[in-house]
Amino acid sequence: MSKTKLPEYDHDTIIIGGGPAGYTAGIYAARSGLKTLLVEGAATVSQITITDLIENYPGIPDGIDGFELMQLFKKQALKFGLEIITKDVLAIKNNAAAPVIWDVTLEDDSFRTLSIIAATGARWRNLEVPGEQEFAGRGISYCATCDGPFYRNKDVVVVGGGDTAIQEALFLTKFANKIIVIHRRNRLRAAQILQKRAFAEKKIEFVWNATLTEVIGRDFVTGVKVADVQSGGIKEIDAEGVFIFVGRLPHTGIFRDILRLDAGGYIITDDNMRTSAAGIFAAGDCRAKQFRQVVTAAGDGANAIYSAELYVEELKGETY
Ligand code: NAP
Numbered sequence: 540m541s542k543t544k545l546p547e548y549d550h551d552t553i554i555i556g557g558g559p560a561g562y563t564a565g566i567y568a569a570r571s572g573l574k575t576l577l578v579e580g581a582a583t584v585s586q587i588t589i590t591d592l593i594e595n596y597p598g599i600p601d602g603i604d605g606f607e608l609m610q611l612f613k614k615q616a617l618k619f620g621l622e623i624i625t626k627d628v629l630a631i632k633n634n635a636a637a638p639v640i641w642d643v644t645l646e647d648d649s650f651r652t653l654s655i656i657a658a659t660g661a662r663w664r665n666l667e668v669p670g671e672q673e674f675a676g677r678g679i680s681y682c683a684t685c686d687g688p689f690y691r692n693k694d695v696v697v698v699g700g701g702d703t704a705i706q707e708a709l710f711l712t713k714f715a716n717k718i719i720v721i722h723r724r725n726r727l728r729a730a731q732i733l734q735k736r737a738f739a740e741k742k743i744e745f746v747w748n749a750t751l752t753e754v755i756g757r758d759f760v761t762g763v764k765v766a767d768v769q770s771g772g773i774k775e776i777d778a779e780g781v782f783i784f785v786g787r788l789p790h791t792g793i794f795r796d797i798l799r800l801d802a803g804g805y806i807i808t809d810d811n812m813r814t815s816a817a818g819i820f821a822a823g824d825c826r827a828k829q830f831r832q833v834v835t836a837a838g839d840g841a842n843a844i845y846s847a848e849l850y851v852e853e854l855k856g857e858t859y
Contacts, residue, residue: 541858546637548651550576551851552844553643555628555793556658558585559833560823562612563840564656564847569619571798573848576650577623578643583790585609585660586824587833591680592710596833605684606739608833631655631793632817639854641818653854654847657794657806657814658840661787661831666698670754671783678760679781683707690715692764695780696763697721698751704784705729705737712742712784719776720764721746746776754781789825801827816820821848 552568557579568575579585587593590605599608611647616623634651656764663681665671671679680686683697687710694842697708700722706729708718720737725747727734737743746765752773753764762777762809786790789805791798799807799815805827812820822839824831 544737545653545854546640546651548640549651550574550650550652552576552654552656552847553578553641553650553652554656554658554844555643556585556656556790556823556825557609557613557623557625558587558660558823558836558838559609559612560660560840560843561656561658562609562616563837564658564819564822564844565616565620565621565623565840566612567841567844568848569616569621571848573844573851575621576652578622578628578645579625579715580659580790581625582629583627583660583662586662586787589684590612592706593833622846627740628793631797633797639818650703653851654772654818654820656840656843656847657791657798657819657825658823658836658843659790659793659825661789663729663784663790666751666783666784666785668751668753670756670760674754674756674760674781677778679754679757679760679783681783683710683782686782687711687714690780692716693779694719695775696751696776696778697782697784698727698785700724700727701784702729703785704782705733707782708743709733709736711741712740715780716744718743719746719778720744721749721751721763721776723750723768724748737846760788770786785829787824787831791825794819803827809844812839813846818847820844820849820850 551573554577586683587605594602620773632642640651696715696719748768749765751823752766806821820843821841823836
């Protein structure tokens with residue numbers, strides 16, 4: 540079979556996302572000499588940068604601040620010469636004239652790449668109750684690390700029962716007078732070690748089998764209304780801060796029309812991070828998977844770039 544000429548392109552791979560998955564892919568790509576660009580979002584920051592303490596990332600026995608860990612990832616990537624820009628990707632399209640090329644459009648730039656690593660992560664989910672939007676930034680928060688110090692000696696509520704809610708509730712004990720965790724079931728989803736710490740912490744109280752139905756206040760939050768899921772009875776809890784940690788939503792809007800997503804909007808991949816589109820690989824929190832951690836994101840990133848490299852090599856081998 541005769542070889543065809545590979546159409547013009549500017550990058551072997553473009554990594555979209557500046558979190559642990561994206562940067563790990565970037566470190567591997569730059570080190571192995573792939574012509575790579577990492578685009579980190581201008582409008583969004585990686586969730587890790589607002590995590591105060593990561594104590595389960597191997598090799599760092601004393602734990603590390605999320606922002607600091609991300610700076611180290613970046614330093615390592617730059618050491619290998621990774622090209623990085625901070626802009627939002629507006630669109631990704633398969634090039635009509637040359638389907639082997641993916642066109643990546645930014646606000647004031649566009650690129651032609653042979654492969655893409657989707658490492659766009661996820662963002663906090665809203666509770667969508669009355670008062671949530673109204674009091675955003677005036678008593679409602681989605682980040683204890685950012686806003687915890689504003690609540691010194693005050694009472695706050697935390698909504699959710701997962702790792703994030705409990706870890707953030709524990710962090711808030713440094714500042715708040717009392718932390719009331721409102722959870723819709725009578726069991727936490729959080730890891731046992733976090734549960735144990737929270738149950739031992741005098742400042743943390745729990746309201747079980749309850750959902751927050753409204754945030755109330757005047758200029759600032761003064762409390763919340765909570766419904767008992769069994770009786771339906773409503774009670775009010777006084778609090779000056781409401782921290783909402785009820786899971787995440789993936790940043791996958793730009794892939795909606797080109798990749799297979801699951802019901803929650805996460806990108807479906809095989810074990811080697813290949814998505815439903817040839818040349819696009821996914822890694823980290825935006826991918827459909829069981830366990831979302833820094834270490835699993837980094838693992839995904841390494842796997843994704845390896846698959847991308849094989850794919851690109853194969854393309855180049857079939858062409859001249
Ligand atoms: P998550 O595990 O999905 O937990 C979300 C929590 O919010 C659950 O307790 C859920 O209740 C509750 N919830 C969801 N929707 C709700 C609603 N509409 N009203 C009231 N409650 C609602 O999310 P996450 O805690 O953000 O964790 C996400 C991922 O990051 C997980 O894989 C987690 O392991 C990881 N993570 C790990 C660490 C760590 O290792 N230290 C720290 C942070 C996050 P149910 O329990 O009833 O479903």
